[in-house]
Amino acid sequence: MTEDVHGEEQPVLSRKKKTKLEKQAEHIDRIKKTLIACLLGIFVGILSYYLQVTVKNDIGLLAFMLMLAGVVVQRHVFMLMHIDTSKLGAKDWFYQGFMTFAFWFMTWTLLLSVMVPVAGFSSNVSSGTAPLTVAFSDASTNTPVSWNWSFGDGTFSTVNDPEKTYASAGNFTVNLTATNADGTNTITKYITVFPAVPSSPASFGSP
Numbered sequence: 001m002t003e004d005v006h007g008e009e010q011p012v013l014s015r016k017k018k019t020k021l022e023k024q025a026e027h028i029d030r031i032k033k034t035l036i037a038c039l040l041g042i043f044v045g046i047l048s049y050y051l052q053v054t055v056k057n058d059i060g061l062l063a064f065m066l067m068l069a070g071v072v073v074q075r076h077v078f079m080l081m082h083i084d085t086s087k088l089g090a091k092d093w094f095y096q097g098f099m100t101f102a103f104w105f106m107t108w109t110l111l112l113s114v115m116v117p118v119a120g121f122s123s124n125v126s127s128g129t130a131p132l133t134v135a136f137s138d139a140s141t142n143t144p145v146s147w148n149w150s151f152g153d154g155t156f157s158t159v160n161d162p163e164k165t166y167a168s169a170g171n172f173t174v175n176l177t178a179t180n181a182d183g184t185n186t187i188t189k190y191i192t193v194f195p196a197v198p199s200s201p202a203s204f205g206s207p
Contacts, residue, residue, distance in 0.1 A: 029083055033092075036077050037099035040070040044100075045107025052112075067104040071097040115142040116183040121176050127192040133165045134191055136174070144178035152191070169195040 018026075048063035074096055078085050088096075120139035125132065138147060138160040149157040151164050152172030166172060170193055177186045 032081065032083060033074075033078070033096060034099060036074055036081075037071075037096045038103045040074060040077075041067070041100040041103025041105075042107045044070040045104040046111065048104070048108050049111040063104075063108065067101055070104065071100050074100070114182050115180065117142045117144040117178040117180050117185050119144075119176050119178040119185040119187040121187065121189070123174075123189070123191070126190070127194070129194045130169050130196045131165055131167045132191075132193045133163065135161070135163045136176075137161050138176070138178075140176070140178040140185075142180065142182075144180050146179045148175075148177040148179070150175040166191065166193045169193045 044063075044066045048059070048066055051062065051066075052059050075085060118141045120141065122137050122139055124135045124137075136149065138144075140147070144160075147158060147160045149159075149162055150173075151157070151166075152174055153166065153168075153170070155164070157164070172191045172193065174189050174191055175186055177184055
């Protein structure tokens with residue numbers, strides 16, 4: 001005895017349609033993620049610039065490592081802000097990293113293009129007895145075009161590597177202001193001059 005088997009219609013699983021509120025929530029999350037990537041890029045760009053002008057050296061590798069740290073730390077920022085990252089795939093993280101890189105590069109480049117001088121100088125001595133001759137050497141960065149020295153005793157100079165003789169004892173505040181088309185910057189150091197040691201009277205033998 002055969003039994004006719006009639007095909008049963010399988011229920012069609014319809015894809016859940018997202019509500020308008022769900023779409024808005026996802027859109028806001030995407031904006032937040034992009035904004036975080038951009039702000040971190042700006043932050044590490046500023047940090048890279050100020051590290052460079054502080055150490056007065058090329059810190060390209062360190063700056064790049066800071067940018068990578070900005071990319072990595074994004075996951076922790078998302079967690080603190082209760083942003084779901086479970087659905088972020090490789091392309092999403094690549095996008096986040098690219099935005100951080102782009103804003104880091106733009107920020108650092110723009111800051112470097114505004115080359116405000118960073119004043120700096122050295123001297124052959126910082127203390128000694130009067131009269132003390134001090135040779136100052138300019139070490140300012142970002143190509144200053146003028147230098148204004150104040151030696152702390154009412155005298156001044158506008159040459160980049162001046163020499164100054166302190167005739168009397170005292171503590172003198174030396175200021176150097178370096179200037180270029182983008183601005184000025186001042187640095188202060190101190191010179192200490194001790195009183196001259198009186199010479200001992202010559203002793204003569206008894207007649």
